[in-house]
Amino acid sequence: MTDLWKTNDHPTVVWANGSENWQTKRIQTINQSLLVVDIAAATKASEPESVGGIDGVYPLEIKPESDELRLSFYDFVAYSVTAEMFAQQGDQEISVGGWLRVFSKSFYLEFVERSTWAxxxxxxxLIHYQINTLDHTIDVVTSNPPEILKSI
Known part of the structure; x- marks a missing residue:
C-alpha cells in the first residue's frame, strides 16, 4: 500500500497542512496496539479576555463547529508527546509537511530503532510521523501508515 502521507499527496494531509491553528483535542491508546489522536482547528474567541496579566487577548478555542481530524495509528511501536514550547527539530533531520509531517531521518526514529527490538x-x-499543534508535538513511530478521518 502506498503511503500518501509519506509522499505528501494525501488530500486530507494537504488540506490540514494548509489550515491554521490546530490544537490537540485528545490522545488515547486503545487495546495497547492503537493510538488515536484527535486534533481540531481552533478559532478566535468572540470576546477579549485577560490572560497572564495581558488585557485584550482573544484566546483560541475549539468549538463544536471546528474542523477536526482523527489520526489512527495501528500497531504503533512508540509515541511521544512534547509540550509545544519545548519541541525542536535538528538541522540533520529530514521531513516533509507542515502541521502533519513524515520524517525520513530523525533523532526520534534513531532513538526508537536503538532502544527497541523493532x-x-x-x-x-519504521516510519516517523509527527503531528504538530499549537499546544503539542506528537511523534509516532510505526510500520503502518495512519488512517486519517476528516471531521469526526
Missing part, C-alpha cells in the same frame, strides 16, 4: 523484518520498515 526491525525491518518485524514489524517492518
Amino acid at each position: 526491525t525491518s523484518e518485524f514489524p517492518g520498515d
